[in-house]
Amino acid sequence: MAGTETTPAPGTAEGDLAGLEAGLDALDAVQERRTPFGQVLLHKVLPPVTAVLLVLAVWKLLVVAGVTADYKLPDPSAVWHSLRGLWLDGTLLGIVWTSVSRGLLGFLAALAIGTPLGLLVARSAFVRAAIGPILSGLQSLPSVAWVPAAVIWLGITDSAMYAVILLGAVPSIANGLVSGIDQVPPLYLRAGRTMGATGARGAWHVLLPAALPGYIAGLKQGWAFSWRSLMAAELIASSPDLGLGLGQYLENARTDSDMPGVLLGILLILFVGIAIDLIVFSPLERRVLRSRGLAAAR
Amino acid sequence: MAPALTTGGSARGAVEDGxxxxxxxxxxxxxxxxxxGDRRSVPVLDDITLDVRPGEFVCLLGASGCGKSTLLNLVAGLDRPTAGTIEVPGGRPALMFQEHALFPWLTAGRNVELALRLRGLPREARRAEAERLLDLVRLGGAHRKRVHELSGGMRQRVALARALAQNSRVLLMDEPFAALDAITRDVLHHExxxxxxxxxxxxxxxxxNVREAVRLGQRxxxxxxxxxxxxREWTVGLPQPRRIEDAAxxxxxxxxxxxxxxxxRRHGRH
Structure with missing residues (x-):
């Protein structure tokens, strides 16, 4: 017959049904809409920028009003000059990179240790009973507490820094994976088993992808812990041999009573922490959630 | 009351040869x-004997608490019977649930392809076979759609395509259309x-759903x-395609x- 091979001719019972089905599909299908760029700018960028400007304005106001001595609360422009100075010296990027590379390397090591550890805790009842509570308890232990021990064991070295990062980040990553796996709907596992996804194939094709949202939340928290731990370690265990990172820069500024430098150090640490989250983890999380229909376009 | 079987165990209409x-x-x-042996153990299924002949469409009907889903799980091999045997000579049956149970991290097409992959089909063949199966459930254009972008009826059709992808001789269905609206359900009965x-x-x-059982089943x-x-069991002698509103x-x-x-009512008397 004429070129309608997939859709039967209307009028026949079969054709009526195909038409009905097409109508149902069109009516029920979820329409997804991308937010226009202008709206993103208005709702996502404008509010934080306003907040930052407001903080700067209050700061400037306090300085002008002379609330406290200049060496305690310097003018915002003094902090800006410190930043400019570092940039013109050519040391700014070096300082930031020293810390960021340490943080990321430590985070990757924590990832490599925390992931199998999380899998083990999630899948083995014995291991879970043995170390599960310790692992969640460790998350509430500030990693600063590990610094003295790490320094005595490893000296003021890079190894001590990494040890502190690992002790802070590994529990977060492992716990994220455990809760991700615990929240996998049993229906997915049953469906997987009826299709023959058992054992390692079941873990690879069903369990791990289903646990991914919880895992990524754990990674996000793991990064925050890595960064915090590293800054604590750099502040306390600073030594010229280790190269100048953000923590050391902050500590040096304190010993020099250089308040603009101290504020700059704090702001840079905050900035790096936020930037890595915004560049790496938030897009990753949003992508995973959105592809599963879990995140409405907020 | 003893269970009354209206039709006996004789395999009417079944192939008589090898x-x-x-x-x-x-x-x-x-x-x-x-x-x-535990006194608190609860009997769910009691002396069930039932054959499904090759190519037959059998509907299992019952009120809640009759263990229909338990029986299906046993046939699917997800659980073991306490006593008695279950044989599925054609290998592992496919199972469809009331919830679509599609994996939300995969597209509709990839869900079907995963079943093909677990069946051992080589990569080149998977894509074409998934297309064929989606065409079969009239979702030819939905290969790249995400699960959450599909309507309830479309999801169950993808789930059907995924079940068919297992290439099993037996398809088990656990109230697969119970959550759908009447018109969508009607369309899916037809499909x-x-x-x-x-x-x-x-x-x-x-x-x-009694009407659904009579609309679909040979038995x-x-x-x-x-x-x-x-x-009890009934043989439904009506020819297909039937309609749910047919007088018969x-x-x-x-x-x-x-x-x-x-x-x-029997349960109310205890």
């Missing part, structure tokens, strides 16, 4: 939850009977509740509903 006479053989199956008549699939379909098996026993479907449904009500 081919297996049953696609599913459920033989004196008991299932109770809890430890055997299912069409696909069933185009293939040599044997279907064991669990439902609590309707009524289970009693607590514990589940085969109470309605008449038989009235008769079966009366019987089902009787089964439910």
């Amino acid at each position: 081919a297996p006479a049953a696609a599913v053989r459920i033989d004196h199956v008991h299932k109770s939850f809890g430890r055997p 299912l009977t069409r696909i069933w008549s185009e293939t040599s699939l044997s279907v064991l379909f669990v439902t609590h 309707v098996v009524l289970l009693s509740s607590r514990p589940g026993r085969v109470a 479907v309605a008449d038989l449904s009235v008769e079966i509903t009366e019987e089902l009500r009787g089964e439910i």
Whole structure:
């Protein structure tokens, strides 16, 4: 017959049904809409920028009003000059990179240790009973507490820094994976088993992808812990041999009573922490959630 | 009351030669939850004997508590019977649930392809076969759609395509259309009977909806509740395609509903 091979001719019972089905599909299908760029700018960028400007304005106001001595609360422009100075010296990027590379390397090591550890805790009842509570308890232990021990064991070295990062980040990553796996709907596992996804194939094709949202939340928290731990370690265990990172820069500024430098150090640490989250983890999380229909376009 | 079997165990219409006479053989199956011998163990299924012949469409009907889903899990191999045997000569059956159970991290097409991959189909063949199966459920254009972008009816059709991708001889269905609206369900009944008549699939379909059972099945098996026993069965002699509003479907449904009500009433007397 004429070129309608997939859709039967209307009028026949079969054709009526195909038409009905097409109508149902069109009516029920979820329409997804991308937010226009202008709206993103208005709702996502404008509010934080306003907040930052407001903080700067209050700061400037306090300085002008002379609330406290200049060496305690310097003018915002003094902090800006410190930043400019570092940039013109050519040391700014070096300082930031020293810390960021340490943080990321430590985070990757924590990832490599925390992931199998999380899998083990999630899948083995014995291991879970043995170390599960310790692992969640460790998350509430500030990693600063590990610094003295790490320094005595490893000296003021890079190894001590990494040890502190690992002790802070590994529990977060492992716990994220455990809760991700615990929240996998049993229906997915049953469906997987009826299709023959058992054992390692079941873990690879069903369990791990289903646990991914919880895992990524754990990674996000793991990064925050890595960064915090590293800054604590750099502040306390600073030594010229280790190269100048953000923590050391902050500590040096304190010993020099250089308040603009101290504020700059704090702001840079905050900035790096936020930037890595915004560049790496938030897009990753949003992508995973959105592809599963879990995140409405907020 | 003893279970009354209207039709006996004789395999009417089954192939008499060397081919297996049953696609599913459920033989004196008991299932109770809890430890055997424990007084608190609850019997769920009691002496179920039921065969599904190759190519047959059997509907299992019962009120809640009759253990229909338990029986299906046993046939699917997700659980073991306490006593008795279950044979599925054609290998692992495919199973469809009331919830679509599609994996939300994969597209519709990838969900189907995963079943093909687990079946051992090589990569090049998977894509084309997934297209064919989606075409079969009339979702030719939905390969790249995410699960959450599909309507309830479309999701169940993808789930059907995924179940068919397992290439099993037996398809088990656990109230797969219970959560759909009437018109969508009607369309899916039609699609299912069409696909069933185009293939040599044997279907064991669990439902609590009498009309649905009569609309779809060649045979309707009524289970009693607590514990589940085969109470009665009917052979539906009506030709396919039927419609749910056919007078003959309605008449038989009235008769079966009366019987089902009787089964439910028995529990009120204890």
